[in-house]
Amino acid sequence: MSPEVRRVVIKVGSSSLNHPEGGLDDHAINEIVTVIAALKHKDVECVLVSSGAVAAGMGQLGLQVRPRDLAGKQAVAAVGQGVLIERYSRNLERHGLVGAQILLSRIDLAEAARYHNAQNTLEKLLRLHVIPIINENDTVAVEELCFGDNDSLSALVAGLVHADLLIILTDVDGLYTTNPKKDPLAQLIEEVTEVSAVESMASGAGTSMGTGGMVTKLRAAKIATRFGIGTLLLNFTRIRELLGLTESQAPIGTYFQPAKHRLAGRKRWIAYGGLSEGSIQVDDGAAKALVGEGKSLLAKGIITTEGTWERKEIVRITNLKGEEIARGVVELSSDEVQLVKGLHSEKMLQIIPDFDCEEVVHRDNMTLMLDG
Template sequence: MTLRSATREAVTSARLIVVKVGSSSLTTAEGGLDPARLDALVDAVAARRAAGSQVVLVSSGAIAAGLAPMGIPRRPRDLATQQAAASVGQLVLGHAYVASFARYSLTVGQVLLTADDVVRRSHYRNAQRTLSRLLALGIVPVVNENDTVATEEIRFGDNDRLAALVAHLIGADALVLLSDVDALYDGDPRRGAARRIDEVADASDVDGVVAGATGASGLGTGGMASKLAAARLASAAGIPVLLASSAHAPEALTSAGVGTAFASAGRRLSARRFWLAYAAESAGRLVLDDGAVAAVVVRRRSLLAAGITSTSGDFGLGDVVELADSTGKVVARGVVNFDSTELPALIGHSTHHLPNDQRREVVHADDLVPLRHH
């Protein structure tokens, strides 16, 4: 059955598209790359290119690709061995992509990113420029998390979130997440009856969805939970998303008549506001009273000291902080104008009661992004 919707039409007509593929879609259960699977993916990407679209490929698989050459039977748990496997696997994976895309006379460029490259504003712009230039030169960028140097503190945790961030970074028209699952279900389809969800228009469509934390093969780190989170992130930023099986890549990249489609929610955020909302690292948290929450979220006003009830974290002037309501739910993020040693003495006080040099907004409206909750 071919499914049609406005979201699927948007994926089909996208001029610039990000395609993410997981480790389990490129490797065998024993470890090592599966050349037939990789070639099939490249066939689908090349066909989309030939149809006139630009494609950025976000590919997992480096660690898994490094296991067989190293004689390691399963994905290592310790970070040092993962980094070693990635250093071997990146070359194996890169060589495989170069050879496979060469069948279509397409050149590949590898882009390795750490969380730092997206968290830091200057790095974010650098990554943006690099990807844009590769696309302008007709090269297919293959993006991966730089597992060789990533640490537990700075890693994305999965390439699904990385793909969503890259999609906004380059102004993509659509994001396609390919994995070993053919669609989103409200439970694990391998464990009995589970309802397939074809279209996600808003939050209510995924209420009650129980998403697993790891991939079916055990080779990846993503799982359905990270795909659902990435799809929500991208759709909240104005990018339509298609979640499908890598086995259905040809259909996903032509008719988009497979898998689960996530409608984009509202207008696309500017690069800076998206960075503030989703990419920047939070250095602390400010808890607001109900009046301040309404002012910030509904009326889009600046946050003043009078509306803050408590602070936590070690932040400096210019850092990004989370703004939470009295229940602890994060309702916005923004750039703070005081440091964590100065602010506690000011909270709860009206601006005109503060010393002249402290009569400023805690977070200015121009540096504040309310978060859409799905």
């Protein structure tokens, strides 16, 4: 882990914030803020992605069981979000710090203009020495536009602010060879070079207060490492060990190394920010050209399509096995692609005369969905 850590994103989940008797655990919030304040003193900028709105709302309303329906979750989150930010703000003030609440929904990162606006706002807050406190906008997001878990959100935020490190606080010490709750011989994996090599080790269950398990944390690690951002899974009880980051004292957890071939700029947004509107299936020759030779997608290699889209929207590109191999901005609508699939470029240009290029998806507007 590099000692040159100057900007971190810290994600904390509901399991760490929930008090055993219900509501928020004030001691946990105090611990988070104390560590953030100490890191700030060491000139490390911090962005906090915090769950806990639903747990806080349940505490306020005296509920024992987390709502399962979207409307119930949104109602409880609406009650709890104000409580959550108030607790953080009160603790930050004790350290002479100011916090800012930012609620993001999936659409805020899906549209390029909103993506850049969110990016600019976060950068301005950091320049003002404010601590951004980010959560999903549970109270208004429709189910199709939800992140699903704050692990994925934290990885996207890490890319948004060009963080040096993503820290995911959890209720276990990290990734183990097997489930440590069932296998006493399970061993902690302290460093991972490639996320895909360990995905099979993840178990999916979270706590009654959370929405994620190890599966979502590995998904987040895969996103962040593809951005060139190292990712640390750390037990919340070891949060104070983060203070050794600037002295090259690595906390005990699982560290995922950043990918060698990292995604940057627009390619990040295409891969994980923008919403895909459909898919294009290609033959083996086209798949090889895209993945192995760095070529653009031509009409000749297209087998079929699924979904409906307009020009300049994002589509998934799959091989004959149905595996997603790339994602990109398509130059033709779904109806137009159906008309020209399998055709040579000359014939395609005759059928669509207002189209002035031969690429259906240009290489410059495409991201391979593979590990770096």
